Amino acid sequence: MKFFTTVFTAISVFFGSFIALFSGTSTYNYRIDATSTGGVIPNIVDNINVWDMGTQFYNATRNEKYDVYKFVKYVQLMQCTGGTYERDLFKDPRDTSTLTDYDFTRLINNCRGILGLGAKPHLKLGGVPIKYTTDAVLGGFNMNVYPPDDYNVYYNYIKAMALALVDEFGLDEVRTWRFGCMTEYENAAWFYAKDETPKSSLTAYCKLYDYTVQALIDVIGEDVFVGAHCMGVTEGLWDERDFLKHCGTGKNYATGEKGARICFVSASFYDSRPGKYTKGFTLPQLMRHLKKAADKYGLDNIIFGIDEGRILSGVNSGKDDDALDARKTGYTWQAAYDARLFKQAIDSGMDYFSSWSFLTGGNLSGYPTISYHVANNIYKFAGGRQAKVTKTHMNAGFKIESDCLASWDEDSQTLRLMAYNFKNSLEYDKDMKVNFDIKSPLPDGKTVTVIKYLVNDDCNFFDEWLEDRKTYGIGNDCFSWSPDDACIDGTVTLSDSRAREIYFSKLRDGYEECARLTPVTETAVVENGRLKLSETLGAGNVVFYEIH
Numbered sequence: 001m002k003f004f005t006t007v008f009t010a011i012s013v014f015f016g017s018f019i020a021l022f023s024g025t026s027t028y029n030y031r032i033d034a035t036s037t038g039g040v041i042p043n044i045v046d047n048i049n050v051w052d053m054g055t056q057f058y059n060a061t062r063n064e065k066y067d068v069y070k071f072v073k074y075v076q077l078m079q080c081t082g083g084t085y086e087r088d089l090f091k092d093p094r095d096t097s098t099l100t101d102y103d104f105t106r107l108i109n110n111c112r113g114i115l116g117l118g119a120k121p122h123l124k125l126g127g128v129p130i131k132y133t134t135d136a137v138l139g140g141f142n143m144n145v146y147p148p149d150d151y152n153v154y155y156n157y158i159k160a161m162a163l164a165l166v167d168e169f170g171l172d173e174v175r176t177w178r179f180g181c182m183t184e185y186e187n188a189a190w191f192y193a194k195d196e197t198p199k200s201s202l203t204a205y206c207k208l209y210d211y212t213v214q215a216l217i218d219v220i221g222e223d224v225f226v227g228a229h230c231m232g233v234t235e236g237l238w239d240e241r242d243f244l245k246h247c248g249t250g251k252n253y254a255t256g257e258k259g260a261r262i263c264f265v266s267a268s269f270y271d272s273r274p275g276k277y278t279k280g281f282t283l284p285q286l287m288r289h290l291k292k293a294a295d296k297y298g299l300d301n302i303i304f305g306i307d308e309g310r311i312l313s314g315v316n317s318g319k320d321d322d323a324l325d326a327r328k329t330g331y332t333w334q335a336a337y338d339a340r341l342f343k344q345a346i347d348s349g350m351d352y353f354s355s356w357s358f359l360t361g362g363n364l365s366g367y368p369t370i371s372y373h374v375a376n377n378i379y380k381f382a383g384g385r386q387a388k389v390t391k392t393h394m395n396a397g398f399k400i401e402s403d404c405l406a407s408w409d410e411d412s413q414t415l416r417l418m419a420y421n422f423k424n425s426l427e428y429d430k431d432m433k434v435n436f437d438i439k440s441p442l443p444d445g446k447t448v449t450v451i452k453y454l455v456n457d458d459c460n461f462f463d464e465w466l467e468d469r470k471t472y473g474i475g476n477d478c479f480s481w482s483p484d485d486a487c488i489d490g491t492v493t494l495s496d497s498r499a500r501e502i503y504f505s506k507l508r509d510g511y512e513e514c515a516r517l518t519p520v521t522e523t524a525v526v527e528n529g530r531l532k533l534s535e536t537l538g539a540g541n542v543v544f545y546e547i548h
Contacts (some may be wrong), residue, residue, distance in 0.1 A: 006252060025536075026400050026421070026432040029393035033439045034408040034415050037385035039409050044342050044382075045375040046073040047122065047354035048363055049308050052087075053077045055106070057113030060364055066372065068363045071379035075114045076122040076307060076354060078183050081161060083127025083143030089161065096131045099153055104164040115173075124229065124307075125158060126182035126214055127191065132157070140189030147193060147204040155211040155254070162219035171220065179226040181212045184268055184308075185243060186236030193428075206246045206260075207253040213261050214254040226265045230309040232267030234280045239268075241293040248297025264302055264351075265290055269309035273322075274329060274337075274426050274484070283286065283341060288346035303351040310341070310355070314482030315426060318493070321481045325493050326357045328371050330462035330486025333540040335455045336422035338374040339443065343405050343418070346386070360511075361489035367512040368484040370460045375546040377453050377462035381416050384409035392437075399423055402432060408441060415440065417545040421537035428539045438531040444546075445526060450533070452520045453544040459518070461511035462486055468507055474499045 004363050032393040042233045048068070050056070062069050085093040111121045132148040139145035148154040155452050184190050185205050191224035193200035209228060216224045246263045267286055271278045281289060287304060294302060310327040328334055345353045358375055360366035368376075384407030396402070405418040421432035442448055465488070468474075476483050478496035488494040493502060524531055524547075535543050 022340065024430050026119045026396040026402070026430065027393065027435070028391060028396070028402040028404075028419070028432065029435045029437070030394050030419065031390045031439075032404070032405045032406045032417065033388040033390075034406065035441045036388040037114055037408050039386055039387070041346055041381045041384055041386050042351050043071060043073065043379050044345050044350065044353050045071050045355065045379050046071050046382075047076060047305065047307070047352045048074075049076040049078060049354045049356060051078055053080055053106070055109070056364075057110040057117075060113040060117055061365055062117055063359065063366075066359055066366075066368050068358050068372070069117045069119055070497050071375060072363070074122045074178060074352075075090040075117075075119050076124055076180075077107075078124050079127050080110075080123055080193065081125045081158070082129035083317070084138075085130060087127075088131070089130040089144070090129065090131070090445070091454065091472075093129065093131060098132065100156070100160075102157070102160050102164070104161055107161070108164065108168050111169065115169070117334070120177050122178040122180065124180040124183055125161075125313055126208075128154065128208070129157070141192075143190070145188070145191050147208055149190075151207055151211045151253070155209070157216045158212050158215035159219055162216055166219060174220055175223065177225070179216055179224060180266075180307075181209045181226070181228050183229055183232040184236070185209075185228055186240045187231045188237040194235055195301040200369075202238045202242050206243060206250065209243070210252050210260050218263065222261075224261070227262050227264030227266065227302065228270070229266045230290075232281070232286050233278060234271050240290075244290075244293045244299060245297050248294075248299050257499045260286075262299060262302060264305060265294060265299075265300070266307040266354075269306045270312045270327070271310070273311060273313040274315055274331070274333065275424055277424065284348045287350060291349070305350055305352040305354065306345065307354050308356070311337075314484030316476055316483050318479035318481045318483055318495075319477045320505055324485045325481050325482045325490065326369075326485055326487045327368070328486070329484045330369060330460070331426060331484070331540065332370055332455075332457050332460050332462070332538075333426055333428070335370045335374050335460075335542045336540045337373050339378070339418060339420040339542045340403065340422050342374070342378050343403050346405065357487060360487055362487065366489045367461075368459075368488075368515045368517070370455065371486075372463065372518045373453070373455045373459055377455070378405075378418065380546070381405065381407045381418070384414070384416060387415075396432075397423075397430060400430070400432070403436075404435060404436070413442065413548055415442070415545075415547040417533075417547075418542065419535075419537070420472060420542040421539060423539070428455040430539055432537045434494045434537060434543070435533050436531075436533040436545075439529060440526050442532050444528050444529055447523050448523050448531070448547050450522045450524050451546040452522070452535075453517060453518065453546075454520070454535070455542040455544070456538055456540075459514075459516060461514035464511060464514050465507070472499075472500065472502050
């Protein structure tokens with residue numbers, strides 16, 4: 001009987017795909033039981049990562065119109081304590097006659113700015129200052145890839161930094177921050193031993209981690225929140241799980257005791273470009289891979305996240321590179337891509353998925369990219385309990401996907417839904433009908449308010465931008481990196497001076513209006529304990545419902 005059921009299901013899916021292919025419209029039916037809930041949904045978008053802190057958070061102010069810091073709670077400062085002469089925190093990074101001329105002013109000022117935005121610093125300590133390494137070598141990211149000559153000297157550096165932060169902000173405050181050791185620890189472009197072998201490089205990193213953590217513990221205390229970020233999704237110089245084994249069962253290089261404190265494990269997750277997934281793990285597979293290793297070595301009180309990710313390259317190249325500056329595109333397709341990724345992250349038990357930016361000017365200036373609208377709605381699910389969702393019917397074309405996230409918040413008596421229409425192709429242009437049959441915990445006969453946020457071309461300026469580029473002759477050679485990126489206020493993407501003059505003087509103000517998302521408010525009645533909703537989603541569209 002099981003065999004015939006499987007065959008029947010396969011035939012149904014085939015004919016459903018066949019019908020959808022010729023009708024042009026896919027259909028997904030979802031049954032939601034908001035009276036049956038599971039775990040609490042995290043704020044999956046509460047982290048951003050910053051490549052080079054520079055002075056960008058000095059006297060920083062929140063964007064009053066489009067406030068990313070409504071949902072961003074942690075700012076990751078990558079490699080914020082060294083690895084280049086510009087990042088090394090000394091009065092004179094080139095003066096090797098002294099190893100203790102510390103100057104943490106720049107780090108302190110940036111941390112003060114982050115706190116002023118209402119967020120907390122997540123300090124990714126490293127790389128190793130150049131003057132701490134004889135014959136330092138700059139790797140793929142133009143940073144010192146070698147370990148320190150003397151780990152005690154490095155310990156003193158990190159300890160002095162921690163003391164400076166506590167002196168400035170107070171111990172109670174700094175204990176609410178997060179700390180990491182390096183970026184993508186098994187990536188040879190970031191760090192390896194001088195003999196360049198996997199075994200020696202693993203040992204060098206574990207030693208660096210142990211001395212870093214002990215320096216933090218000796219100042220901040222045993223409860224300091226600290227962890228590490230691996231590459232994970234692709235092969236590194238050595239197996240990232242060996243570090244977790246060290247933390248769980250190995251000998252601590254700084255204390256001589258068993259294991260090392262670790263509170264989080266994170267990874268990177270990048271797809272290659274629109275239409276091309278990365279080779280290696282899917283996001284759910286990556287999380288299972290890391291969790292299995294953590295469980296194996298007794299690391300059962302840690303959280304998991306993605307410290308950087310999304311999409312590496314565009315389908316179009318600028319004059320210098322095809323890389324996406326913000327690691328996301330401006331196409332409406334990106335909305336469904338994000339919704340799909342965040343849903344997978346939540347289902348996989350992740351705590352957060354860190355992003356590079358959400359606005360056309362980064363995170364402090366500019367107006368919304370399409371990704372902002374997805375993040376600004378999905379964060380509202382945080383604190384609610386995930387409701388049971390069942391797909392009861394599906395007619396979908398080849399590789400067309402949809403999924404639904406649902407939550408029930410008992411305190412606010414609010415039901416939230418999200419669904420998307422996705423195919424991994426920028427050429428995809430088919431509609432999808434999504435139907436929701438909801439078993440509601442709200443009282444029977446109650447008239448409820450239904451607020452709908454439809455993320456589509458109507459709240460995305462990028463389609464107008466593509467047309468205006470044709471009108472004004474703004475070709476791909478006017479961009480340094482991929483023109484598929486929506487962060488066009490900055491010069492890494494839109495670099496040509498003539499194109500920038502046209503954009504800022506003639507186009508930008510209109511685009512801000514095009515990027516506005518206007519919700520639609522309706523009412524519905526709970527009948528026999530159920531609510532029913534329907535929506536037609538265009539390609540790449542995402543719909544959010546707030547019901548109370």
